[in-house]
Each structure stands twice: as C-alpha cells, then as structure tokens.
Amino acid sequence: MTNKNFYLTTTLPYVNADPHIGFALEIIQADVIARYHKLLGKNVIFNTGTDEHGLKIYRKAFELGIEPQKYCDEYAAKFDALKQALNLSYTHFIRTTDPHHIKAAQEFWLRCEKNGDIYKKNYSVKYCVGCELEKTDSELAENKCPVHPNLEIELIEEENYFFKFSKFQKPLLELYAKNPNFVIPANRLLEIKNFVEKGLEDFSISRLKEKMPWGIPVPNDEKHVMYVWFDALINYISTLGWPEEDEENFNNFWPGVQVAGKDNLRQQSAMWQAMLMAADVPNTYQIAVNGHITGEGGVKMSKSLGNIIDPKKVSAEYGADALRYFLLREVSSFEDSPFSEQRFKETYNANLANGLGNLVSRVMKMAEDNLGGPVEISEWEDMQEFFDYLNKFEINKACDFIWSKIGEMDKFIQESQPFKVIKTDKEKGMEMIRELVVKLYSVARLLNPILPETSNKIKELIKQNKTPQKPLFARKD
Numbered sequence: 001m002t003n004k005n006f007y008l009t010t011t012l013p014y015v016n017a018d019p020h021i022g023f024a025l026e027i028i029q030a031d032v033i034a035r036y037h038k039l040l041g042k043n044v045i046f047n048t049g050t051d052e053h054g055l056k057i058y059r060k061a062f063e064l065g066i067e068p069q070k071y072c073d074e075y076a077a078k079f080d081a082l083k084q085a086l087n088l089s090y091t092h093f094i095r096t097t098d099p100h101h102i103k104a105a106q107e108f109w110l111r112c113e114k115n116g117d118i119y120k121k122n123y124s125v126k127y128c129v130g131c132e133l134e135k136t137d138s139e140l141a142e143n144k145c146p147v148h149p150n151l152e153i154e155l156i157e158e159e160n161y162f163f164k165f166s167k168f169q170k171p172l173l174e175l176y177a178k179n180p181n182f183v184i185p186a187n188r189l190l191e192i193k194n195f196v197e198k199g200l201e202d203f204s205i206s207r208l209k210e211k212m213p214w215g216i217p218v219p220n221d222e223k224h225v226m227y228v229w230f231d232a233l234i235n236y237i238s239t240l241g242w243p244e245e246d247e248e249n250f251n252n253f254w255p256g257v258q259v260a261g262k263d264n265l266r267q268q269s270a271m272w273q274a275m276l277m278a279a280d281v282p283n284t285y286q287i288a289v290n291g292h293i294t295g296e297g298g299v300k301m302s303k304s305l306g307n308i309i310d311p312k313k314v315s316a317e318y319g320a321d322a323l324r325y326f327l328l329r330e331v332s333s334f335e336d337s338p339f340s341e342q343r344f345k346e347t348y349n350a351n352l353a354n355g356l357g358n359l360v361s362r363v364m365k366m367a368e369d370n371l372g373g374p375v376e377i378s379e380w381e382d383m384q385e386f387f388d389y390l391n392k393f394e395i396n397k398a399c400d401f402i403w404s405k406i407g408e409m410d411k412f413i414q415e416s417q418p419f420k421v422i423k424t425d426k427e428k429g430m431e432m433i434r435e436l437v438v439k440l441y442s443v444a445r446l447l448n449p450i451l452p453e454t455s456n457k458i459k460e461l462i463k464q465n466k467t468p469q470k471p472l473f474a475r476k477d
Contacts, residue, residue: 006037006044007256009236011264012051012096015075016060019082020308021339022261022293025327029290029395030259031088032328035449036390038089045253047239049094050076054132054228055207058214068214072097085312087320087453094239096216096232104238105231106219108279109205113219117164117278123204124157131263132228134203147263161206161224168274172196175273175283183269184393185334188262188289192269203271205230233272237281255285262289288393291336309339321451322348322473328450329399345476351403352473356443359406360458362413363440364467366433370422374465375437386446395450402446409439437462 010030013023027048034046052072061071076095082088094101112118125134130148139145143153176182176193183189206224207215215225236258240250260268269287276283295309315323330347331337367375389398413419418436422429444458454472461468 004042005252006034006042007047007240007253008034008037008044009047009239009256009258011258011260011268012049012094012232012235013079014054014056015050015052015072015079016056018075018308019079019311021311021314021327022308024082024086024311024323025293025331026259026261026290027082027088027090028086028324028327029288029333029393031086031090032395032398032449033257033259033288033390033393035089035452036387039448045092045240045249045256046090047092047094047236048079048088048090049092049235049239050079050096051228051232051235052076052095052097053215053226053231055129055212056132058212059129061214069097081312085315085320086323089452092239094235096235098238100241101235101238102216104242105216105226105234107243108234108237108275109226109230110219111279112163112275115278115280117167118161118205119164120159120161122157122159123162124155125204127154127156129154156204158208158211160204160208160227161218161221162202163205163230163275163278165200165202165271165274168277169196169200171277172200172270172273179286181286182284183265183287183289185289188265188269188334192265195266196270200270200274229267229271230275233267233275236272236284242281255282258284258287260287260289262291265289289334291332291334293331293339294336295339309341314344318344318348318476319453319473321454322352324451325352325399328395329403331396333394333396348473349475353471353475355403355410356406356454357471357473359409360440360461360472361468363409363433363436364461364465366419366422367437367462367465368467370430370433371437371465374463375434375441377438377441377462383442383446390449399450402443402450405439405443405446409436409443412436 008030010027013019030046030048034044038044050072057072058068061068064071072095080093083090109118126140127133128135128145128148128151130151131145135145135153140153145151145153173193173196176189180189183192205227206218207227209223209225213225215228216231218224218226236256237250237254240253242250245251258268273283311323326344326347330343331339386398386401389395389401413436416432418429418432421432440458441462444455444462447455447458457472
C-alpha cells in the first residue's frame with residue numbers, strides 16, 4: 001500500500017444465516033474509512049465477501065437437503081444485496097468458492113509447507129462448531145463455549161495437518177512491539193500480546209474429506225480438505241490477485257487495513273499474521289477491532305442465538321442513512337453497545353428528524369425566501385480534527401464533531417434570529433443567512449463518508465437554493 005493507494009477489507013461472514021446487524025456495523029464502519037480515503041484522492045480497494053466452507057455450512061446445506069454450492073450461491077447473493085441496502089462502496093466481493101481463491105489458497109499452503117511450517121499428526125481436541133475453533137478446557141464454562149452456549153462441544157479425533165503456530169511467538173511479539181498501532185484500540189493489542197506471551201499451540205489446518213468434504217482440497221493429498229479458517233483468511237490477498245502479484249493490485253495495495261469484530265482478534269492479529277510470515281508475505285498494515293452489538297440485557301446478538309436484527313429491514317423502513325447514523329454515532333467504535341428498536345427510533349427522531357433534517361429545512365427556507373439565488377461556496381474551513389478522528393478509526397468522535405457543528409448552527413439561529421433581522425436590516429440578515437448556508441455546506445461535506453445520500457441531497461439543495469420538498473428524515477411516531 002502506497003501513499004496514493006489504500007486497501008481495506010472486512011472479515012468474511014459465514015453464509016449459514018441471513019446478514020445481521022453485527023456485520024452491518026463492521027461493513028458500514030469500513031465503508032466510512034474507504035470513502036474517507038477516496039475523498040483524500042487515493043485509489044481505494046475495499047474488499048468484502050462471503051466465507052463458504054466449513055462444518056457449519058456443510059451441515060446446514062445437508063439439513064436443507066441441497067448441495068453446499070447451491071446453498072452458498074443463495075446466501076452470497078443475500079450478503080451482496082447489502083451493497084444497495086446500506087449504500088456501500090466496496091469494490092471487491094470475494095467468495096471463498098471462487099476458482100482463483102481456491103488456487104491461491106493451495107499455493108499459500110504449498111509455500112508454508114515448503115518452509116517447514118506444516119506437518120501431519122494424530123490428535124484429539126474439543127471443538128466448537130459455532131466458532132469453528134478448537135477450545136481448551138480453560139476457554140470453556142461447564143464444558144460449553146461462552147460465545148455459543150447453545151451448542152454442544154464436540155470431540156474430534158483424527159489425523160490432520162497442523163500449522164506450526166508455536167514457532168511464531170517471538171516474531172509476533174516483535175511485530176507488535178515495532179508497531180504500537182498495529183491493532184486498535186490499544187486494549188485489544190494488549191489482549192493479543194498477552195495471549196501470545198502465554199505460548200502458542202500448533203493448530204489443525206485440515207479435515208478428513210470422508211468426514212467433511214466441503215472444503216478446498218489439500219495439495220497432493222486427496223484425503224484432506226483445508227480447515228475453514230486457514231482457507232478463509234487467505235482471501236485478503238487472493239482478492240488482490242495473489243499469487244500472480246499483479247503490479248496494479250497486490251504489490252501496490254498490500255499490506256492493507258483489516259476491520260474485524262473482537263471475536264476475530266486471535267484469528268486476524270495472531271493466526272493470520274503467523275501464516276503470512278510462514279508464506280513469506282508481508283504482514284497486515286493495521287487491524288481495527290470493533291465490539292459487539294448487544295440485545296436486551298446485554299446479550300450479544302448472533303445468528304446462533306437467534307436474537308438478530310435484520311439490517312435490510314431497518315434500512316427499508318428508515319433509510320440507509322438512518323441506520324448508518326445509529327451504527328456510527330450511537331454505537332461505540334470499539335466497545336459493545338446495545339441496540340433496541342425503541343432506542344433507534346428515539347435517536348432517529350431527536351438527531352435526524354428534529355436535528356439535522358429540521359436544520360436543513362430552516363436554513364434553506366430562509367435562503368430560498370431571501371437570497372434570490374445560490375450562495376457561492378469557497379474552499380471549506382480547516383477540519384483537521386475531523387480527519388484526525390477518522391485516521392484513528394474513532395468514527396463516534398467524528399460524528400460527534402459533525403453534530404457539534406449542527407448544534408452551533410441551531411444555537412446561532414435561536415440567539416441571532418436572522419429571519420427577524422432581515423426584516424429590519426436586509427443586508428445584515430442576508431449575510432447571516434449566507435453564513436448559515438456556507439456552514440451547512442461544510443456539514444454536508446463532512447457527512448460525505450458518514451451519510452453519503454444525505455450529504456448529496458443537502459449539497460444539491462444548496463446549489464439550487466431550494467427548500468426540501470419533503471423532510472430529509474420524516475419523524476416516526
């Protein structure tokens with residue numbers, strides 16, 4: 001990744017259920033950062049997609065009586081439909097069943113194997129199908145996975161290929177030490193450092209094909225398929241054209257930035273980084289880790305627990321920008337946050353319908369009635385504070401910055417009352433209204449990566465010097 005190129009990727013959600021609001025949070029946050037870097041004039045590659053192998057998906061397809069590929073095709077389309085529903089700007093949508101990804105995963109395996117970091121052995125392990133991860137006794141509570149307490153822990157006993165994770169303890173700790181912002185926020189970097197410092201255990205990277213055939217074939221061993229995590233992580237580079245190393249993609253855009261949920265911390269910042277080292281590929285540039293969206297009582301929303309909220313349904317009722325607003329400002333950038341329909345409606349009415357929407361109507365009504373034509377917009381004021389927040393993935397604070405500007409304008413209107421001044425001092429009143437229009441245009445510019453549709457609507461109203469024909473955000477009773 002060069003100064004003129006920027007690469008950003010989300011994790012790939014499993015296609016074992018419909019898209020939920022937790023993934024909407026991740027991809028909308030990523031979308032803001034991608035749009036921001038595009039505004040800076042950079043060439044942006046923004047990657048997302050679907051993870052389509054593994055035991056959960058195989059069992060789900062079997063349960064429904066359809067072929068795994070057909071099942072994956074149907075669900076991949078549902079995730080790709082988020083692009084329109086959430087007004088996303090991603091440029092790449094990769095599926096781990098794509099022929100090029102399969103080829104890249106096999107080449108990655110061969111390079112790790114050539115470097116002596118893959119071997120075969122018999123083993124017995126406790127396994128959570130929900131996480132698709134092996135679990136130690138210390139990670140279980142009453143022999144249940146804390147993340148998926150509704151699922152039984154399974155015992156796997158078979159011959160598998162293993163990755164020499166234990167070999168990379170020192171290199172990983174050196175990576176973290178040299179890059180203090182490698183994982184943000186800082187508490188997540190500390191968390192993964194503590195995990196690595198305790199010692200690493202080699203992990204299984206294959207499954208016997210006779211037991212679980214839905215996976216990428218292991219090179220030179222027809223009895224095994226790749227373990228889902230080993231396969232899926234490679235998408236971050238296969239989507240750029242690796243291993244061909246196309247100069248216009250991989251060499252110019254990698255290493256990039258990864259956005260992930262906190263339950264992906266180990267996989268993204270330790271397992272994947274060790275795998276990259278083993279394959280002689282540069283490590284990720286940075287990893288931004290978000291929290292979970294919780295439901296009533298602080299319980300995590302997840303597909304396996306059946307308490308999810310459909311982001312497409314919320315977007316259809318309120319609009320994509322309304323959902324984006326809530327997830328970007330009312331939900332923490334890094335920690336767990338609650339979501340309820342009541343809280344969503346309250347903040348929508350307070351900060352969008354009565355807040356931003358009402359401000360736009362008031363300002364543009366004064367402008368249309370009194371200015372006689374569009375206001376000339378010059379270069380906008382310095383907003384470095386806003387940019388600094390986005391550079392640090394502090395999207396909450398970036399949104400707060402915008403709404404502070406909205407609050408200042410509301411206060412100005414309330415205290416100065418330009419709609420009254422213009423009746424007694426036309427020149428002064430017109431100047432006050434012009435100033436408000438210029439400030440409103442600055443707000444619209446700031447909203448570009450946050451609420452892109454609303455940003456464009458406000459700019460167009462200002463260019464035409466028109467009052468909105470209907471509210472930007474209709475109040476919900």
